[in-house]
Amino acid sequence: MDQAVTFITLGVADVAASRRFYVDGLGWQPLFEVPGDITFFQVGHGLVLGIWGLDSLGDDAGAPATPGTPFALASNVGSVEAVDAAVERARPAGATVLREPSWHEAIRIYHAYVADPDGHRWEIAFNPGLSVAEDGTVTLA
Amino acid sequence: MDQAVTFITLGVADVAASRRFYVDGLGWQPLFEVPGDITFFQVGHGLVLGIWGLDSLGDDAGAPATPGTPFALASNVGSVEAVDAAVERARPAGATVLREPSWHEAIRIYHAYVADPDGHRWEIAFNPGLSVAEDGTVTLA
Numbered sequence: 001m002d003q004a005v006t007f008i009t010l011g012v013a014d015v016a017a018s019r020r021f022y023v024d025g026l027g028w029q030p031l032f033e034v035p036g037d038i039t040f041f042q043v044g045h046g047l048v049l050g051i052w053g054l055d056s057l058g059d060d061a062g063a064p065a066t067p068g069t070p071f072a073l074a075s076n077v078g079s080v081e082a083v084d085a086a087v088e089r090a091r092p093a094g095a096t097v098l099r100e101p102s103w104h105e106a107i108r109i110y111h112a113y114v115a116d117p118d119g120h121r122w123e124i125a126f127n128p129g130l131s132v133a134e135d136g137t138v139t140l141a
Numbered sequence: 142m143d144q145a146v147t148f149i150t151l152g153v154a155d156v157a158a159s160r161r162f163y164v165d166g167l168g169w170q171p172l173f174e175v176p177g178d179i180t181f182f183q184v185g186h187g188l189v190l191g192i193w194g195l196d197s198l199g200d201d202a203g204a205p206a207t208p209g210t211p212f213a214l215a216s217n218v219g220s221v222e223a224v225d226a227a228v229e230r231a232r233p234a235g236a237t238v239l240r241e242p243s244w245h246e247a248i249r250i251y252h253a254y255v256a257d258p259d260g261h262r263w264e265i266a267f268n269p270g271l272s273v274a275e276d277g278t279v280t281l282a
Contacts, residue, residue: 001231001255001263003169005184007215008146009264028144032281043146045186045277054211061213061254061262062240068209070259072198074148090142099203113202114142118211121202122142123150136186140173 006046008073011054011065012118015039018051021117025093045136049073072113074123076130080110086124087112095122147187149214152195152206153259156180159192162258166234186277190214213254215264217271221251227265228253236263 012018019039022028031048033039037056043049058065077083083101091097095114098121103110111125129141153159160180163169172189174180178197184190199206218224224242232238236255239262244251252266270282 001167001227001236001265002216002218003167003182003184004216005149005188005190005214006217007213007264007266008149009213009215011211011213026142026144031279040281041144042279043144044188046273046279047146047185047188047277048279048281049146057211057213060240060245061210061264063210063254063256065211065213065262066209067211068207069202069204070152070195070198070206070208070210070261071212072148072150072152072202072206073146074150075143075145076147077143086142095142099201104201113204115204120211121206123148123202124142125148132187136188138172138183138187138189140181140189 007048007050008043009050009052009057010116010118010120011057011067012051012120013054013067014117015051015053017117021094022051025095026090067118069115069119069121072121072123074125076125076127078126080126083110083112083124083126087114090114090122090124148189148191149184150191150193150198151257151259151261152198152208153192153261154195154208155258156192156194158258162235163192166236167231208259210256210260210262213262213264215266217266217268219267221267224251224253224265224267228255231255231263231265 101112242253
């Protein structure tokens with residue numbers, strides 16, 4: 001198993017509701033979709049996120065997929081204001097705000113957590129100690 | 142919420158056991174770690190994966206994190222043989238093989254699914270219809 005992630009697939013209860021959240025609510029642009037079944041979005045350099053029925057995901061994996069919140073995805077942005085703006089955009093789209101934007105003093109990150117209609121968690125963060133070189137190498141101060 | 146993923150954090154029951162799986166078992170190189178607390182790995186261009194206690198992740202998010210298998214991460218590789226090799230590397234490391242490598246005839250992908258010690262699912266896939274341009278743009282045929 002290579003030290004590489006190329007796809008992230010979120011299992012959702014209702015693909016239409018999930019698509020409305022990401023596309024209509026947040027304004028994301030689909031990369032490719034099979035209507036009513038799966039929608040893919042490009043979310044990074046060579047990186048794709050898919051939303052797919054929990055049942056379909058379980059069938060594909062060969063073992064039932066179960067709901068839960070054992071992970072978080074993060075979208076890092078460039079400023080405190082960008083974190084605030086992202087949360088204010090997500091709220092009316094139907095996101096549940098789990099943590100309002102605030103400074104995490106111990107690690108000096110300004111962040112918030114929101115959940116999509118299935119509870120999948122997104123951290124929106126401004127981390128002054130994070131940098132990404134042109135070749136994609138990440139540095140965490 | 143930008144159409145971008147920069148961090149993926151997996152909530153795990155036992156950070157030491159999870160670290161053994163990824164570092165000792167799979168041979169992954171940590172990017173940065175706080176011993177006993179969190180380990181980060183670079184898993185793509187500007188993309189980081191962290192393994193962190195489920196309790197810590199819940200505290201950070203402002204709402205308890207619960208176990209479940211509502212998602213899958215995928216690592217795309219370049220050939221059928223590379224899929225087989227990745228599964229044979231993961232098995233002795235302690236991965237549970239949920240789906241042995243095989244062709245998914247309908248979508249013409251050769252793939253397997255394995256689960257880490259917490260059940261977090263990884264698809265290892267060879268997709269001849271997938272290409273990534275130099276600038277990171279993904280094409281799905």
